[in-house]
Ligand code: 3HC
């Protein structure tokens with residue numbers, strides 16, 4: 001390996017051995033880096049001329065942590081804790097100069113140096129909790145010694161990054177220096193320390209500051225709060241246990257306990273689910289079109305419709321620095337549209353998260369209008385008018401007439417045929433689907449729906465827009481409901497079957513929450529409005545297979561005008577606008593009456609039985625979506641459900657969940673349920689194929 005390509009490079013600069021971690025893109029601590037760092041420490045000790053060592057990162061980061069790709073594989077020496085301890089134990093001075101990310105194992109390296117300097121833009125944190133882990137290279141033991149027990153525990157539980165300034169205030173770093181050259185700043189600092197005769201100061205030898213009993217009491221309280229907030233997560237309680245040990249025992253003992261608990265986390269299914277989610281979230285932006293096309297330029301957008309979605313999309317666009325012309329039907333509607341946008345910013349001002357001046361500056365990029373003539377020069381249009389194909393077609397004809405050539409024309413439709421919408425224009429190559437989720441300024445998922453005739457550079461432009469808006473994009477094909485809503489409609493139907501067969505809506509919601517969702521499907525329906533699903537069912541009634549099982553209970557509820565929270569009752573009762581619903585005996589009576597009408601004798605379901613059906617329906621339809629090429633890879637389905645439907649992140653997504661169960665088990669469930677209803681439970685051909693070949697969904701994720 002050439003000197004340039006070595007992942008850890010060393011050079012003697014006067015009396016300082018400069019150790020540069022050079023493992024693009026973010027200097028993760030893979031095996032070669034650990035070995036290189038260990039060799040550098042040995043070099044320091046064997047080089048008489050070297051009185052100090054400076055650790056810096058090349059490129060955009062200090063060190064972003066352990067190499068996440070190595071988790072789940074056999075460990076390779078040297079281990080990170082051993083490497084770090086060896087460095088800290090050195091009799092010569094060790095200094096870190098931090099720029100960019102010093103996260104996880106990266107911050108653990110820094111905390112084991114004797115003095116730490118940070119440059120502006122440095123981001124320090126111990127985000128292992130987001131991967132189902134705890135800091136496993138002394139981080140749980142060193143951070144309390146530098147920051148205090150409670151702040152350290154809070155940092156590790158939140159997974160948050162601290163700025164250089166905040167890290168200085170917290171005691172994680174000793175000094176801040178302006179500039180953008182960590183090596184120059186670090187060399188100056190190391191020389192300053194040497195000149196002052198400063199020797200090693202080992203974090204592991206420092207006491208945890210503060211009173212021990214106070215610290216333990218604060219940790220008990222934190223443990224209670226955290227158990228409520230991190231429901232279902234495994235590693236937070238282990239993190240707190242490690243900090244407790246740090247308060248009570250010497251470093252070596254604490255480090256031993258940390259190692260044991262780290263390995264428990266590492267081997268947990270939650271770690272596998274969360275690491276899958278980490279990479280999947282970054283993979284969805286890798287699409288075939290990106291190889292051949294460049295995004296079109298865009299700075300000025302038109303948003304057609306200022307209702308729920310139009311206003312939310314407008315806020316996302318303004319926040320991304322874009323200009324927006326909003327078009328509505330008439331003066332009254334546009335006034336309402338503007339209000340919908342301002343309401344979001346006023347809410348932020350009320351919470352102290354925005355200044356009135358910032359709102360004024362942002363709103364200066366917003367133009368309300370009722371005339372299509374005002375959008376002649378926009379680079380991109382996002383239509384969010386009523387979900388009615390005729391209304392949409394009329395809007396697109398108008399867009400075709402007024403928009404400049406090359407403008408991207410997008411629709412936010414939830415279900416409608418985008419090929420048919422594109423066909424009313426003279427430029428189907430410019431028409432694409434941008435399916436935002438409600439509330440559009442908050443939800444991060446963006447389904448980018450690719451119709452048959454769209455040009456590759458329009459697809460790439462849509463992904464660029466997602467990036468600018470900090471959304472998580474997923475590429476989807478055209479079908480009723482695209483990836484998310486299509487799969488949703490099937491497992492929602494499975495829940496209806498279970499309801500009609502004997503489980504109450506409250507039992508089903510409880511089972512789904514227990515699985516890890518924040519809400520169950522009936523609660524979601526009450527939140528979104530039962531009228532929306534009802535309208536969809538009516539729209540689909542004409543094309544519904546008369547032989548397919550159809551559960552009418554939801555229609556009985558909607559017919560009464562019980563749409564959920566907004567009407568004060570739905571599946572639940574919401575007295576006085578309460579947001580948490582109460583169980584409603586009248587709903588149970590309606591459910592019973594419907595069962596009797598069909599001659600169904602209700603039977604009991606355990607939560608596990610409910611979830612087996614719910615998940616089998618989700619995975620089976622997911623497999624069909626893959627078969628048809630609606631989703632590129634299983635991971636695209638996972639990301640859709642993680643970011644759009646509240647699927648518990650620690651389970652990785654439905655397809656990852658299926659892999660972890662074993663696809664043979666999921667298929668066996670489907671085949672068992674098919675004995676009751678062979679029409680609904682038809683196993684997807686892809687699922688059968690994968691089981692026959694002994695493969696899993698992950699094998700389709702490989703690029
Ligand atoms: N290991 C392996 N690959 C990593 C990585 C890591 N720790 N961190 C980032 N990458 C990869 C990403 O997958 C991505 O790869 P790709 O280009 O092939 O998709 C590439 O580096 C760039 O990452 P981002 O796209 O996320 O770049 P950003 O600039 O947006 O963000 C970052 C940079 C803030 C460093 C972000 O990547 C991040 O948060 N990384 C994870 C940090 C982390 O969780 N560290 C703790 C690891 S666990 C640990 O250290 C255990 C220890 O206690 C023993």
Ligand code: NAI
Nearest residue numbers: 305306307308309310328329333384385386387413414438
């Ligand atoms: P909405 O009813 O809140 O808003 C629609 C707006 O469009 C209204 O303000 C109306 O005045 C305006 N409008 C109607 N015809 C128009 C025309 N010809 N020109 C200009 N403006 C016109 O509806 P919502 O919920 O915002 O939905 C809009 C679209 O977004 C629909 O296609 C819907 O399926 C889709 N969508 C909705 C989601 C939701 O949760 N509400 C989620 C994702 C997509």
